[in-house]
Amino acid sequence: MKDIKGRVAFGSICALFGLILAVQIKTVNVTPGGSILSPQRAQRVANELKLLRSEKERLNQELSELESRLKEYEFSEADENLLIKNLNNDLQKFQIMAGYRSIEGPGISVTLEDVVYEPGEPSYLMYNYEIILQLINILNAAGAEAISINDQRYVANTEIYLSSNTIFINGVPTVQPYTIKAIGDPEALEAALNMRFGRLDQLRNYESDYAKATVKKENQVIISRNTKVTNFKFAKPIESTQ
Amino acid sequence: MEKKNSRLRVSALILVIFSILGFGFTLQFKHSKEDFGFVSLNTINDLNKSVSIEKEEVKNLQELIKQKKNNLIQYETAIHQEGSIKEVIKGEIQSLQVITGFYDVEGPGVIVKIGDSQRELYEWEEPLDLVVHDNDVLTILNDLKSAGAEVLSINGQRIISTSEIKCAGPTITVNGYTYGQPYIIKAIGDPVTLDAAIKSPSSYSAALRELYGLVVESQVNPRVRISKYQGNIKMNYLTPREGE
Numbered sequence: 418m419k420d421i422k423g424r425v426a427f428g429s430i431c432a433l434f435g436l437i438l439a440v441q442i443k444t445v446n447v448t449p450g451g452s453i454l455s456p457q458r459a460q461r462v463a464n465e466l467k468l469l470r471s472e473k474e475r476l477n478q479e480l481s482e483l484e485s486r487l488k489e490y491e492f493s494e495a496d497e498n499l500l501i502k503n504l505n506n507d508l509q510k511f512q513i514m515a516g517y518r519s520i521e522g523p524g525i526s527v528t529l530e531d532v533v534y535e536p537g538e539p540s541y542l543m544y545n546y547e548i549i550l551q552l553i554n555i556l557n558a559a560g561a562e563a564i565s566i567n568d569q570r571y572v573a574n575t576e577i578y579l580s581s582n583t584i585f586i587n588g589v590p591t592v593q594p595y596t597i598k599a600i601g602d603p604e605a606l607e608a609a610l611n612m613r614f615g616r617l618d619q620l621r622n623y624e625s626d627y628a629k630a631t632v633k634k635e636n637q638v639i640i641s642r643n644t645k646v647t648n649f650k651f652a653k654p655i656e657s658t659q
Numbered sequence: 660m661e662k663k664n665s666r667l668r669v670s671a672l673i674l675v676i677f678s679i680l681g682f683g684f685t686l687q688f689k690h691s692k693e694d695f696g697f698v699s700l701n702t703i704n705d706l707n708k709s710v711s712i713e714k715e716e717v718k719n720l721q722e723l724i725k726q727k728k729n730n731l732i733q734y735e736t737a738i739h740q741e742g743s744i745k746e747v748i749k750g751e752i753q754s755l756q757v758i759t760g761f762y763d764v765e766g767p768g769v770i771v772k773i774g775d776s777q778r779e780l781y782e783w784e785e786p787l788d789l790v791v792h793d794n795d796v797l798t799i800l801n802d803l804k805s806a807g808a809e810v811l812s813i814n815g816q817r818i819i820s821t822s823e824i825k826c827a828g829p830t831i832t833v834n835g836y837t838y839g840q841p842y843i844i845k846a847i848g849d850p851v852t853l854d855a856a857i858k859s860p861s862s863y864s865a866a867l868r869e870l871y872g873l874v875v876e877s878q879v880n881p882r883v884r885i886s887k888y889q890g891n892i893k894m895n896y897l898t899p900r901e902g903e
Contacts (some may be wrong), residue, residue, distance in 0.1 A: 487727065511752055515758055627732060
């Protein structure tokens with residue numbers, strides 16, 4: 418009899434212990450990932466990020482110094498010479514087209530986001546990134562003058578591709594949400610995007626379980642410049658035959 | 660004696676189990692008191708991604724600074740030798756025109772032909788399945804860009820940053836000019852990778868070929884010529900930001 422009592426006590430304690438273990442494991446599973454080691458690792462990565470940011474800051478400063486010196490040269494002569502003034506205008510125009518200058522103006526911003534999203538996991542928008550291509554195409558058809566996706570300016574040879582569960586734009590990895598900014602006539606751009614049976618209409622009606630989109634007209638859209646230098650290896654300029 | 664012994668054993672067991680439990684609890688508490696607290700894998704993932712973005716940016720910036728330094732040297736030598744930076748600016752404008760699409764270019768690459776399917780409809784298909792759509796062309800263009808295409812054109816229209824590919828019934832409109840099928844895409848870049856982007860069995864082009872019988876053919880050409888954009892730059896809404 419006594420033996421049974423002891424066993425019952427032992428059994429109940431084991432049950433309690435098991436319960437606590439199960440709760441523990443559950444918590445770790447519900448909060449995705451996580452481990453005892455992670456604080457140190459997170460700190461290390463955060464430090465690296467801080468270092469990189471300050472490095473970027475420094476480089477940006479150096480760049481703006483260099484650019485102001487270049488401008489000095491360009492403008493010192495422009496005062497005296499109309500020809501050089503015109504050349505400078507052209508230079509600026511093509512720098513803007515190439516995405517080498519930050520620009521601003523009225524336009525719209527579109528935000529695309531997955532409804533269910535876990536970082537590092539494949540998501541609906543990743544496997545349907547042609548939505549971004551299609552929206553850019555719609556915006557261009559509606560007369561957009563400049564477009565950027567997550568601060569990557571869309572230029573003539575901008576590519577969008579999926580690799581290791583990340584969308585790369587201009588070779589730079591991007592994180593959700595995807596914000597497409599466009600400069601142009603806000604009314605026309607918005608109307609084109611929200612067209613009935615258009616791409617966004619389709620997304621809102623049939624894909625609302627997976628992704629959501631918001632369109633906002635803006636008085637002032639700022640599109641920052643691309644830092645990537647484009648150098649063609651294969652294409653060589655030739656004299657026009659016409 | 661035996662009764663007492665067994666009771667002692669149970670007590671000892673309980674003691675051990677509770678000490679483990681207590682240890683576990685303290686460990687748990689200790690953890691939540693640390694600076695970073697509980698860090699989920701998501702946070703680390705986000706951080707890692709930010710790091711790789713910043714790394715890319717830093718690399719680009721370094722490249723850009725190198726280029727600007729070069730420009731500065733060019734300006735200085737030009738002023739020193741000729742007294743004017745006119746020629747240097749002209750050269751810069753030309754290289755910008757090349758990358759923005761306002762200058763004729765030539766180089767190795769591929770010529771891709773996209774056309775409607777020639778086969779009969781299967782029972783479950785609709786006629787629209789077997790024709791080329793604007794989105795097909797758009798995706799193939801992006802595939803080519805991902806494969807390293809530097810310059811592209813559709814039916815002679817240079818693709819620039821504001822080029823649109825608009826569906827216009829049975830035709831598509833590029834840069835405001837309308838064309839019927841077949842569509843000829845010219846691309847300058849590494850011919851081998853460009854050709855692979857169209858011919859690879861897992862590509863979008865292959866899906867169009869296999870599933871719908873569309874014509875998507877690529878041909879390597881050592882001398883692809885692409886003429887410049889025919890229109891003008893429109894800048895009615897945008898202005899450059901001062902100081903940047």
